[in-house]
Amino acid sequence: MSSADRLKPYRENLEGLTRQGRRRGLAGRQGVDFASNDYLGLAQSPRLVDAVRRALDDGVPVGAAGSRLLRGNTAAQEAFEEKAARHFGAEAALGFGGGYVANFAALTTLPQRGDLLLMDELSHASTHEGARAGRAAVQSFRHGDVQHAADVIAAWRQAGNRGAVWIAVESLYSMDGDIAPLDDLAALADEHGFLLVDEAHATGIYGPDGRGLAHALEGRGNVLTLHTLGKAMGGSGALLCGAGCLVDFMVNRCRPFIFATAPSPLMAAVGSEALDILREEAWRREDLQGHVQAFGEELRRRLPHLQFSGSQIVPLIVGPDVETMELARRIQERGFDVRGIRPPTVPEGTSRLRISLTLNATRADVIRLAETLEELWPVS
Numbered sequence: 001m002s003s004a005d006r007l008k009p010y011r012e013n014l015e016g017l018t019r020q021g022r023r024r025g026l027a028g029r030q031g032v033d034f035a036s037n038d039y040l041g042l043a044q045s046p047r048l049v050d051a052v053r054r055a056l057d058d059g060v061p062v063g064a065a066g067s068r069l070l071r072g073n074t075a076a077q078e079a080f081e082e083k084a085a086r087h088f089g090a091e092a093a094l095g096f097g098g099g100y101v102a103n104f105a106a107l108t109t110l111p112q113r114g115d116l117l118l119m120d121e122l123s124h125a126s127t128h129e130g131a132r133a134g135r136a137a138v139q140s141f142r143h144g145d146v147q148h149a150a151d152v153i154a155a156w157r158q159a160g161n162r163g164a165v166w167i168a169v170e171s172l173y174s175m176d177g178d179i180a181p182l183d184d185l186a187a188l189a190d191e192h193g194f195l196l197v198d199e200a201h202a203t204g205i206y207g208p209d210g211r212g213l214a215h216a217l218e219g220r221g222n223v224l225t226l227h228t229l230g231k232a233m234g235g236s237g238a239l240l241c242g243a244g245c246l247v248d249f250m251v252n253r254c255r256p257f258i259f260a261t262a263p264s265p266l267m268a269a270v271g272s273e274a275l276d277i278l279r280e281e282a283w284r285r286e287d288l289q290g291h292v293q294a295f296g297e298e299l300r301r302r303l304p305h306l307q308f309s310g311s312q313i314v315p316l317i318v319g320p321d322v323e324t325m326e327l328a329r330r331i332q333e334r335g336f337d338v339r340g341i342r343p344p345t346v347p348e349g350t351s352r353l354r355i356s357l358t359l360n361a362t363r364a365d366v367i368r369l370a371e372t373l374e375e376l377w378p379v380s
């Protein structure tokens with residue numbers, strides 16, 4: 001068989017995506033940022049840049065050079081985890097290379113055979129993959145619907161199951177920009193097991209000192225929070241925060257943690273500085289909320305038939321894939337980096353523009369984008 005023949009199924013698969021309007025490619029950075037998750041504008045901030053320089057000067061290694069269980073465990077990483085645990089009100093914190101792997105790691109390690117992993121249907125791909133690869137039975141509940149979650153648990157108990165229930169949600173949904181009913185979910189978790197809150201898009205932005213939307217649940221033995229360093233915190237990596245015993249269990253049993261080279265210790269230095277920024281520069285959160293307010297007002301006035309999420313993630317549903325990408329392209333031509341999001345990232349028929357408000361855009365940019373949307377939005 002020639003290698004052209006071996007490659008044929010892959011080529012055909014890609015051609016199928018093209019025909020469907022779902023072919024992806026890697027595009028460069030152009031236009032004002034309405035697409036990144038650098039919500040607080042920290043990724044290129046002088047303070048984080050200096051933190052890296054200082055760490056290098058202080059002899060922090062570029063690479064961890066091993067598993068955390070062997071020589072890969074650095075003082076920089078340990079100090080950062082201790083500081084993060086204090087910041088996020090948890091007994092302990094454990095670092096990972098990214099949010100995807102942290103979610104996957106938690107869900108494949110903590111829920112046991114005989115348990116139920118119950119997730120919101122709009123949970124991130126990493127939750128879906130972790131659920132699929134884990135040991136627990138898996139069910140999902142309708143987006144944001146605590147009553148449905150309770151019904152699913154009741155039916156599962158009715159069938160004679162006695163295991164723990166692990167409820168997995170995002171605090172702020174990455175493609176919808178809405179917020180989970182955390183208090184009610186925590187009450188359900190108190191009755192039946194645990195709550196895992198992925199704060200990826202809320203860390204740094206909500207709660208006192210940017211501790212997240214689950215800050216009121218901090219310190220509970222059955223609540224775990226996942227904070228990412230690659231979004232509002234401007235670096236890369238993630239932290240799982242929770243009871244010391246569960247973190248210790250991860251250190252002993254979590255294969256994606258054990259069998260991987262530890263994240264770069266430089267990211268620990270970055271994360272540590274980012275935590276200081278969250279405490280010292282509250283104006284960033286306030287400015288971002290100003291963007292959210294201003295954009296919301298403009299949208300309500302100019303495109304009143306559209307729903308506004310009320311957070312820094314503003315999905316504008318178009319529907320069909322091709323129209324969505326075409327509209328994104330026309331907005332990009334005006335100098336705004338706005339991206340279209342299609343299935344399977346979002347449900348069929350709900351392709352959308354995902355407008356991300358960040359401090360990389362000025363208030364004037366935010367208002368100009370709203371004007372441009374009014375002009376280009378297809379009349380229906």
Ligand SMILES: C[C@H](N)C(=O)CCCCCC(=O)O
Nearest residue numbers: 024099124174341342343345
């Ligand atoms: C980085 C972030 N956590 C994330 O999930 C982004 C998803 C990107 C999907 C891009 C697409 O559908 O074409």
